[in-house]
Amino acid sequence: EIVMTQSPATLSVSLGETATLPCRASQSVSNNLAWYKQKPGQSPRLLIYGASTRATGIPARFSGSGSGTEFTLTISSLQSEDFAVYYCQHYNTWPGAFGQGTKVEIK
Amino acid sequence: QLVQSGPEVKKPGASVKVSCKASGYSFTSYYIHWLRQAPGQGLERLGVISPSGGTTSYEQKFQGRVTMTRDTSTNTVYMEVRSLRYDDTAIYYCARASQFGDPLGWYDPWGQGTLVTVSS
Numbered sequence: 001e002i003v004m005t006q007s008p009a010t011l012s013v014s015l016g017e018t019a020t021l022p023c024r025a026s027q028s029v030s031n032n033l034a035w036y037k038q039k040p041g042q043s044p045r046l047l048i049y050g051a052s053t054r055a056t057g058i059p060a061r062f063s064g065s066g067s068g069t070e071f072t073l074t075i076s077s078l079q080s081e082d083f084a085v086y087y088c089q090h091y092n093t094w095p096g097a098f099g100q101g102t103k104v105e106i107k
Numbered sequence: 108q109l110v111q112s113g114p115e116v117k118k119p120g121a122s123v124k125v126s127c128k129a130s131g132y133s134f135t136s137y138y139i140h141w142l143r144q145a146p147g148q149g150l151e152r153l154g155v156i157s158p159s160g161g162t163t164s165y166e167q168k169f170q171g172r173v174t175m176t177r178d179t180s181t182n183t184v185y186m187e188v189r190s191l192r193y194d195d196t197a198i199y200y201c202a203r204a205s206q207f208g209d210p211l212g213w214y215d216p217w218g219q220g221t222l223v224t225v226s227s
Contacts, residue, residue: 034213043200043217044150055215087150091212095166098150 002026004088006099012107013078021073021102023088028068032092035064035073038101039084047086048073075104109139109201109218116224117191124187125221127201134182135159138210141175141186143197144220153199155210156184164210191225198222 003026013019023033031051036044046055048064051071061076075082083106088099112126127139141153154165156175163175169188177184188195199221202214 036214043220044202044214045217046213046215049205049213049215089213094211095152095155095164096211098152100149 001095002029002090002093002097004090004097004099006086006088006102008102009100010103010105012105014107015078015080017078017107019075019078019082019104021075021086021104023066023071023073023099025069025071025090029090029092031067032090033064033066033071034089034091035062036087036089037082037084038087039081044087078104080106109203109216111199111201111218111221114222114224116226118227119191119193119225121191121225122187122189123191123223124185125199125201125223126183126185127218128181128183129158129203130182132203135179136207138204139177139184140202140204140210140214141173141199142202142214143199145194145197148197150200151197153186155204157210158182158184188223191223193225196223196225 005024033051035048038044047058052064063074065072085101085103087101110128115123117123135158138155140155142150153169156163158177174187201218205212
């Protein structure tokens, strides 16, 4: 099975700055990758699918890039509501898999 | 949207059944997955059900202990976990697969989650 790795586990970023979150797959997943955001006490929310397509209602400051084994979620001009845990998920082969998440905290 | 049943507290060895009611789309056209999240941990998938035919697929870890069913008359899917252990304490989520008729894909939307606490 394909293993998804998100490192670092925690990223400290200041308000207004840019956060860059990496996600690595143990083998190629093409562009079959999604990103989710989860705030405390809430369900995960889809941000990005197809590695770079924003889901409905997601602000343009969220962008996804990459293909194959290396992916990045970039959050520009960080706002207070962006401090959360972010998960990547591949869906290239059954059953898919999630990374362990990266927590974006206020620096 | 997906709306789940309320929190549950169960004793070790008991069973719990969580419901997930779908609305706003064709219920039988999209697979529903169940995932869970233990306190402070990541996301773990338990399995998937086809609301159309009722076929299921479970992660090996949960086979024999988890059963997923559906009721097409109420657009509701259910997940039962038996022989509960302390480490089954988690928030359980239902989530819709993204693609028409395909269980593989991203998940959107998600239910609000159901906290299941296993405590003596």
